[in-house]
Amino acid sequence: MTKVSQASRRRLRNIPLRWLIAVLLVLPYRLRVPLCGWVMAYVIAPIAGYDKRVRANLALIMPDLPNSEVKRLTRDVPRNVGRTLIEIYSGAEFVARATAEPLKGEGLAALDAAHAAGRPVILVTGHFGNYDASRAALIARGFPVGALYRPMSDPYFNAHYVRAISQIGTPVFPRGRAGLADMIRFLRGGGMLGLLMDQHISAGADLTFMGHPALTALSAADLALKYDALLVPTYAVRRKGGLDFDIIIEPPIPHGTPEAMTQALNDSLDKLVRLHPEQWFWIHRRWKNAA
Template identity: 25%
Template sequence: MSFLVHRKTRLRETVKSLGGAAVGALTIGMLRATRYFDPIKTADLFGRITGRIGPLLREQKIARANLTAAFPEKSPEEIEAIIAGVWDNLGRIGAEFAHIDQVWDYDEAYPLKSRIEIPPRTHELFHQLRLDGRPALIFTSHLGNWEMPALAAVAHGLDAAILYRRPNIASADRIVQEMRQVNMGTLIPAGRDAPIRLAEALQKGQHVAMFVDQYLTGGVEVTFFGRKTRANPMLARLLRQVECPVHGVRIIRLPGHRFRAELSEEVKPVRDEKGQIDVRGTTQAVTDVVESWVREYPEQWLWLHRRWR
């Protein structure tokens, strides 16, 4: 009996490995093929494709449940319109990622002719970060085009270290890293040694960036849209080791295939009675900023994952 169980286990592992290899090859092929086509037309096409396929997936129900709980005042029609925007945004990100080395189109001398819009205050804050000689912690969320904040940092001369999550498929990870290494700073994969590497980057004066808007089992409890959930406390824990400015960055999708890059004002950390960084309170302060962003552009946030458990 144990022999049969072992055979079945090996068979499942082999099938899983072959399936992963096939998906990885398909991902690589799609990304490389997409680069041969017009990026704007491809983004439109991908948006239409995900807009049709998305409602057939189980994530559609997850998004509907999330939005209904987050916005009880919205009608079912408004909820469905937001979800449609979510699928459209997701498809466009896929097409834009394939052209990640071309999508950052900004010329400070001719801002009106650029595809990226940068408010004066964001310009001022970026230059302040670049010139103050200090490290900084930058957080972002799965809003708008969430691959572009790293491009914004490097485009403004920041020495950036970016925490990212590797795809589960090794071959897909290689092509993703290859594309992300174009003007995205130092890439640090999530893992056991990530906190150490990120702390070292801060100690070297780098600007460390990370996502903060996904559920983390074992994370600290925070309130998001009035509901309890858990968030990654890594940013606040790093701040305990290296005190530095904290800012949020988002890239909002605008009509006409344009974007607006925004850097928030400094988010002040919460401190305990001893004056130390309060990890839970600071994580909540960062979460509050993300919530304000999502409330402003709900159709551009990734409602497809289970943010509340």
């Protein structure tokens, strides 16, 4: 297959998604968010095989989970993914929801102190609830929060995705050389950098997540140590109604070895996923060598 035909194929694959997003954005927010969740759970997920991935991961991590609960999660997990997708494209309406409630958690005072002192902060979260809701809420409080994102393999999807996350707040930095210099300048200037760190990284450290071996990037801890930054877990927990969030700021992880600090981050997310399993992205191949 030539490069031209590959590009054409990606462009065609992107068209239905763009149409779906465009149609949903015409609807009122309170209708578009649950509707996109339904489409993801009952249309896209079965076709894409997401339900099989969720079941495989649950069988590995929670083998004693009742069948009724497994069945619920195979729908509720992609439902949360669909909600998250259209929320990110909803711009100001999503930001209004994400910032409606005050920030919570024991780590908030540490963030205030770091901001006042111009000290860098590494904010770490996972693909849980809606990971961009915490970024929106922190920016609204006056914190200088940037985000590091992994560019999508599909350049057509990536282009409109970056525009969408930029509506929530800037700066945003692509992983790799393209964004490295700007990201470092931002950190050195006392910025707060948001990272997602719950995906399988082949060159990562051999740590554990939810009781099983999981290769995990040490980059968040490495940055915190190199630039004397706070390392702070933060999460947006979706409320029962499905549209609003509790934004939780946990206490900073004490500086130590990169491995110990990163394991503490894994353990932090572990606890939250066990409390709200439907809100985590079980579709990832997090335990790639085992599942």
